[in-house]
Amino acid sequence: MSSIAIPHAGDHGHDAHEHHHETFLTKYIFSQDHKMIAKQFLITGIIMAFFAMFLSILFRIQLAWPEKDFPILEVFLGKWAEGGRIRPDFFLSLVTIHGTIMVFFVLTAGLSGTFSNLLIPLQLGARDMASPFMNMLSYWLFFSACVVMISSFFVESGPASAGWTIYPPLSALPQAIPGSGTGMTLWLASMVLFIASQVMGGINYISTVLNMRTKGMSLWRMPLTIWAVFLTAIVGLLSFPVLVSAVVLLIFDRSMGTSFYLSDIIIGGQILPNEGGSPILFQHLFWFLGHPEVYIVLMPALGLTSEVIATNSRKPIFGYHAMVYSLIGITVLSFIVWGHHMFVTGMNPFLGGVFMITTLIIAVPSAVKTFNYLATLWRGNIKFTPAMLFAIGLVSFFISGGLTGIFLGNSALDINLHDTYFVVAHFHLVMGSASICGMLCGVYHWYPKMFGRMMNDKLGYLHFWMTFIGAYLVFFPMHFMGIDGVPRRYYSFTNFPFMQEWLTVNVFVTWAAIIAGLGQVAFLFNFFYSIWFGKKATQNPWKSNTLEWTTPVEHLHGNWPGEIPTVYRWPYDYSKPGHEDDFIPQTVPFSETMSSNLPHDFEGDAVAEQIQREWDKEHGVERELHH
Amino acid sequence: MVQRADNNNYLTSLKAKKFSLYVFLVVSFMLFAAWSSGFIVYSAGGEDKGLKTLLPTTFIYSTVSILLSSVCMHLAYAASKVGNIAKQRLWLGITILLGGLFFFLQYSAWMELARNGVMFINNNASQSFIYVFVWAHQAHIFAGIIVLLNAFFKASNGNPLIKNRFRMELATIFWHFLDILWIYIYVFLLLNQ
Ligand code: HEM
Numbered sequence: 001m002s003s004i005a006i007p008h009a010g011d012h013g014h015d016a017h018e019h020h021h022e023t024f025l026t027k028y029i030f031s032q033d034h035k036m037i038a039k040q041f042l043i044t045g046i047i048m049a050f051f052a053m054f055l056s057i058l059f060r061i062q063l064a065w066p067e068k069d070f071p072i073l074e075v076f077l078g079k080w081a082e083g084g085r086i087r088p089d090f091f092l093s094l095v096t097i098h099g100t101i102m103v104f105f106v107l108t109a110g111l112s113g114t115f116s117n118l119l120i121p122l123q124l125g126a127r128d129m130a131s132p133f134m135n136m137l138s139y140w141l142f143f144s145a146c147v148v149m150i151s152s153f154f155v156e157s158g159p160a161s162a163g164w165t166i167y168p169p170l171s172a173l174p175q176a177i178p179g180s181g182t183g184m185t186l187w188l189a190s191m192v193l194f195i196a197s198q199v200m201g202g203i204n205y206i207s208t209v210l211n212m213r214t215k216g217m218s219l220w221r222m223p224l225t226i227w228a229v230f231l232t233a234i235v236g237l238l239s240f241p242v243l244v245s246a247v248v249l250l251i252f253d254r255s256m257g258t259s260f261y262l263s264d265i266i267i268g269g270q271i272l273p274n275e276g277g278s279p280i281l282f283q284h285l286f287w288f289l290g291h292p293e294v295y296i297v298l299m300p301a302l303g304l305t306s307e308v309i310a311t312n313s314r315k316p317i318f319g320y321h322a323m324v325y326s327l328i329g330i331t332v333l334s335f336i337v338w339g340h341h342m343f344v345t346g347m348n349p350f351l352g353g354v355f356m357i358t359t360l361i362i363a364v365p366s367a368v369k370t371f372n373y374l375a376t377l378w379r380g381n382i383k384f385t386p387a388m389l390f391a392i393g394l395v396s397f398f399i400s401g402g403l404t405g406i407f408l409g410n411s412a413l414d415i416n417l418h419d420t421y422f423v424v425a426h427f428h429l430v431m432g433s434a435s436i437c438g439m440l441c442g443v444y445h446w447y448p449k450m451f452g453r454m455m456n457d458k459l460g461y462l463h464f465w466m467t468f469i470g471a472y473l474v475f476f477p478m479h480f481m482g483i484d485g486v487p488r489r490y491y492s493f494t495n496f497p498f499m500q501e502w503l504t505v506n507v508f509v510t511w512a513a514i515i516a517g518l519g520q521v522a523f524l525f526n527f528f529y530s531i532w533f534g535k536k537a538t539q540n541p542w543k544s545n546t547l548e549w550t551t552p553v554e555h556l557h558g559n560w561p562g563e564i565p566t567v568y569r570w571p572y573d574y575s576k577p578g579h580e581d582d583f584i585p586q587t588v589p590f591s592e593t594m595s596s597n598l599p600h601d602f603e604g605d606a607v608a609e610q611i612q613r614e615w616d617k618e619h620g621v622e623r624e625l626h627h
Numbered sequence: 628m629v630q631r632a633d634n635n636n637y638l639t640s641l642k643a644k645k646f647s648l649y650v651f652l653v654v655s656f657m658l659f660a661a662w663s664s665g666f667i668v669y670s671a672g673g674e675d676k677g678l679k680t681l682l683p684t685t686f687i688y689s690t691v692s693i694l695l696s697s698v699c700m701h702l703a704y705a706a707s708k709v710g711n712i713a714k715q716r717l718w719l720g721i722t723i724l725l726g727g728l729f730f731f732l733q734y735s736a737w738m739e740l741a742r743n744g745v746m747f748i749n750n751n752a753s754q755s756f757i758y759v760f761v762w763a764h765q766a767h768i769f770a771g772i773i774v775l776l777n778a779f780f781k782a783s784n785g786n787p788l789i790k791n792r793f794r795m796e797l798a799t800i801f802w803h804f805l806d807i808l809w810i811y812i813y814v815f816l817l818l819n820q
């Protein structure tokens with residue numbers, strides 16, 4: 001190798017010793033620094049989340065008071081709320097864009113984008129991502145996707161309205177519903193940009209995790225956050241291309257007249273020429289992405305909370321290996337359960353049975369994780385920081401929402417429950433609420449790392465309780481509506497006598513949603529206020545073991561001023577017996593913790609065991625080193 | 628010391644880039660795998676579905692040309708490894724020409740299909756799938772030719788050798804992938820003929 005002229009590393013990697021000439025543009029806008037990109041993802045995600053939350057309040061108003069006029073709505077929605085009442089097709093647009101933004105833009109890009117970018121280099125000891133340039137591109141593609149999606153509110157025929165799952169033929173035929181015109185085209189364009197962004201991001205995450213870990217950071221010493229975002233990226237890269245394939249065929253059907261998904265359609269008295277297409281084909285392709293997607297949303301949240309729960313219980317995570325294997329199990333299984341979304345499409349009952357079994361099996365790793373969380377909390381020395389509360393909130397939502405998954409996973413029960421509010425309750429608890437809690441937990445916990453300041457605790461507690469109680473009040477009653485057969489995505493509750501009985505519940509849910517929404521304003525204020533006026537953070541405010549807390553509070557290119565630290569141990573040495581502090585950072589070698597080392601720490605290294613034995617003899621310590 | 632650490636960083640970053648390329652190839656393959664399974668599911672949907680046609684013979688010629696281009700690419704890469712820029716450019720040039728030929732042959736193949744009445748807009752979407760496969764692969768070939776042109780024009784004696792060689796390595800991996808991808812598509816379609 002030495003005979004080959006190697007160009008100076010500075011052209012590529014970011015070298016801490018160099019001085020970069022930074023302008024406003026390169027520092028804040030077209031930044032290639034992973035920490036800045038993480039913040040860009042987070043802030044964009046938060047803005048999108050508020051936008052989507054606002055949409056949900058709008059459609060909740062319609063659901064609660066279908067017979068009432070709200071002239072204010074007409075002021076800013078114009079013809080979509082003529083006379084102060086939301087129009088039915090606009091109601092469907094609201095539901096569609098709410099779902100799309102929340103699932104993809106907030107809980108996929110906002111969550112993975114923020115924490116993969118922030119934590120992969122910082123927790124693994126890398127100067128930056130494998131390809132900082134591609135990383136920057138990933139953000140800007142995401143940003144463009146957001147702009148395109150929101151721009152669909154400004155076209156004549158309104159935003160897409162076929163649901164976040166955009167099933168054809170509804171989504172394929174502009175004659176079917178106004179939202180399937182330009183709005184749907186924009187939806188598809190936005191999604192293509194979004195997927196390109198995810199692919200670039202994902203490639204970077206995987207490549208960085210596998211190639212750029214610091215010395216001593218073996219895979220089995222990686223924090224669970226990294227395992228989670230790493231496996232999430234794998235799931236994303238294997239499933240998003242399938243959504244592209246589905247979307248491309250849909251585009252052909254929409255604009256070129258092919259019949260991949262369309263057949264035997266008479267609309268408005270007119271017979272369409274398309275024959276032979278199969279709308280079920282779309283569902284297969286969509287849910288092959290769609291189900292893994294729900295785990296793409298959940299796994300990073302699980303990773304973040306694992307870290308926060310261990311740190312704030314001051315205990316090693318219970319069953320580290322089991323946690324990793326569960327994540328791997330979820331990764332693999334998530335690809336073979338998609339049929340549970342299609343039990344009622346006329347699927348062969350035998351095939352339905354197969355999907356039922358795989359679906360129930362995926363509950364096993366999920367349960368393992370839940371038990372491990374509880375066991376970590378058990379008799380811990382718990383510090384109830386806002387981040388910790390949100391982490392516990394995730395565990396709660398994951399349990400209550402996961403249980404209903406078991407009901408839905410039974411193909412026979414699903415005949416009744418499919419497309420009712422029971423499903424809405426299920427996924428808003430297990431995915432919506434749990435993942436949002438995980439994301440907020442991450443924001444509160446890593447805020448000092450991102451902005452060098454602390455968020456206000458009191459506002460954090462207020463925010464938590466309003467969110468936690470609010471979410472249960474909103475989603476719990478929906479189970480009962482669903483069991484009674486109330487269908488989801490229905491505009492009007494006054495046309496069917498059996499649904500009218502649920503109007504009072506709808507009013508209750510809407511009020512709960514409005515109050516929970518106000519709770520988020522506390523967060524918004526806290527977040528932006530603390531960027532400039534929060535208490536200055538110390539280097540390691542939570543007394544945590546992982547590498548990111550060894551970097552200086554002031555950000556710099558390349559993360560560490562000198563050499564990158566070496567790692568000697570796993571990240572969960574909290575409250576180790578025999579050690580004076582209740583945490584031992586990963587950078588502390590065993591030779592400095594002679595009083596607390598355990599037999600398995602040496603991983604069979606005979607020399608190290610010998611040294612330990614001598615030390616023990618000298619200090620009169622009894623310790624069993626053979627196992 | 629510092630120099631060595633820098634070199635190590637640089638080599639790690641090359642390794643990571645190459646790895647990223649492999650991951651991208653997996654992503655790209657998933658796209659075609661999805662259409663393949665879509666094709667199978669669709670074609671199983673009824674008696675009147677399925678290819679129901681013979682593939683154009685032009686596909687045989689295009690397959691030969693892309694196979695040859697892969698061989699030339701290999702020779703170009705071998706030349707870059709020993710630092711023989713002139714030879715590298717020669718073989719690379721031939722690869723690009725063969726790639727262009729492949730592109731053109733694919734185009735005439737779908738014109739031939741259309742002449743035989745196998746249209747893209749078709750009530751038997753199994754036949755539309757042929758176009759989807761070919762077009763999507765063509766798009767990849769287009770990107771591949773740009774990559775090759777880049778490697779062609781950036782190769783000069785003035786630039787550092789290791790960069791040239793690395794660029795060639797990535798280009799070679801990508802081009803071979805496109806070759807294998809086409810063969811996969813072709814065999815897949817032949818098996819369903
Ligand atoms: C305990 C394991 C789980 C089981 C057995 C399960 C089962 C199911 C089933 C059978 C459905 C289809 C219901 C229907 O449409 O009729 C469903 C819907 C859904 N599940 Fe789960 N689920 C589980 C966990 C999760 C998790 C962890 C998430 C997300 C993080 C999730 C997110 C969703 C979503 C988003 C939908 C609805 C999609 C839609 O129709 O719009 N589920 N689940």
Ligand SMILES: [Cu+2]
Pocket residue numbers: 290291294337338340341
């Ligand atoms: Cu699912």
